[in-house]
Amino acid sequence: MYLMRLADRVSRGLSKVPNFPLESHRRFLLDQQAVSGGFHGRDGDGDLYYTGFAVRALAVTGGLPEDPARLLCGFLRDQNPLSLGAVDLLSWLYSSIVVESVIGGSVLTGRSENFATDVVSGLQQLRTADGGFSRTLEGAVGSTYQSFMCALIHELLGQRIPRRNALVQFLYDRQREDGGFVEIAPMKRSGTNPTAAATALLTSLDAMDDDIAADVLGFLTDVVSSEGGFQANTRVPFADGLSTFTGLLTAHDLGRRDLLPTEQVLSYVRGALELESGGFRGASWDQQADVEYTFYGLGILGLLYS
Numbered sequence: 001m002y003l004m005r006l007a008d009r010v011s012r013g014l015s016k017v018p019n020f021p022l023e024s025h026r027r028f029l030l031d032q033q034a035v036s037g038g039f040h041g042r043d044g045d046g047d048l049y050y051t052g053f054a055v056r057a058l059a060v061t062g063g064l065p066e067d068p069a070r071l072l073c074g075f076l077r078d079q080n081p082l083s084l085g086a087v088d089l090l091s092w093l094y095s096s097i098v099v100e101s102v103i104g105g106s107v108l109t110g111r112s113e114n115f116a117t118d119v120v121s122g123l124q125q126l127r128t129a130d131g132g133f134s135r136t137l138e139g140a141v142g143s144t145y146q147s148f149m150c151a152l153i154h155e156l157l158g159q160r161i162p163r164r165n166a167l168v169q170f171l172y173d174r175q176r177e178d179g180g181f182v183e184i185a186p187m188k189r190s191g192t193n194p195t196a197a198a199t200a201l202l203t204s205l206d207a208m209d210d211d212i213a214a215d216v217l218g219f220l221t222d223v224v225s226s227e228g229g230f231q232a233n234t235r236v237p238f239a240d241g242l243s244t245f246t247g248l249l250t251a252h253d254l255g256r257r258d259l260l261p262t263e264q265v266l267s268y269v270r271g272a273l274e275l276e277s278g279g280f281r282g283a284s285w286d287q288q289a290d291v292e293y294t295f296y297g298l299g300i301l302g303l304l305y306s
Helices: 002-014 022-031 048-060 066-077 086-103 115-124 144-156 164-173 192-204 210-222 241-253 262-273 291-305
Strands: none
Touching (some): 002 048, 002 144, 022 048, 022 291, 048 291, 115 144, 144 164, 192 241, 241 262
16 A cells, blocks of 8 residues: 555665654654644644644654554544545544554444445545546546545555546646646646656556656756755745655656755755754744654655665
8 A cells, every 4th residue: 555655665764864863753743642632733632634644653753652542542433534525534544544553443443344435435526527536525626636635545445446547537637848747727837746646646547657757857857946855836936845755755756866866855854844852844934843744854854765
């Protein structure tokens, strides 16, 4: 499974990072767990979005400890996965799988034997005429990122995506002349993150070819920042942790580990994003860390040393 393979890859890389304060980052992550059992972002109580990133970050740094897993279990059991949007649903499903690996079956166990097909049926309501998946039931056009999320959910549930060829064509139609991909059809300028999502999804669908790969690498070259990371698009004048993680992952997966020199990325991530108190922030101008950007920071380092 894509997310599990990525986690293993990052984890193995992190174990090789020299002089790395792994425990301080784990403490930061664990400190973000709310009384409810979920993990919070920069304000508010725990929510599924940030919980998913916290669990993924803890998983690649040594695992989710048993006591936090038991507390998280209650939070997850209080959710109704069939009522969730795709992003929260993926967070719920991944977190549930990790929790069950730590404390045994207690989240997914006991649900209807039709649970997986019920989830897939719900996702199909987000399918649009262009072959992709929209963000909401009212959406008229597919979203590249949303389609990637829905594909990951299918994979975690062991389900095949219906109308595979329509999804492939949807992705092809999202590519632009600059070589990258856009989030929705009306957009003209490609973004690093939709490009990464489209590349990963096309690869999983066995629909990636050498021409597309070359185009994508050309686009990524255009969004390399002088800071040592990747920009969100060609108009954004600074790098950020999310774009650097997804851009680096895509470049590595396409066989170009040299697209952005390791020394430059290390200088950016450890100098501009990593905080001595634990955690990673989103960009050099950001004022605080959160669990999402901590996952990206850890992910970048893991990829560099994997």
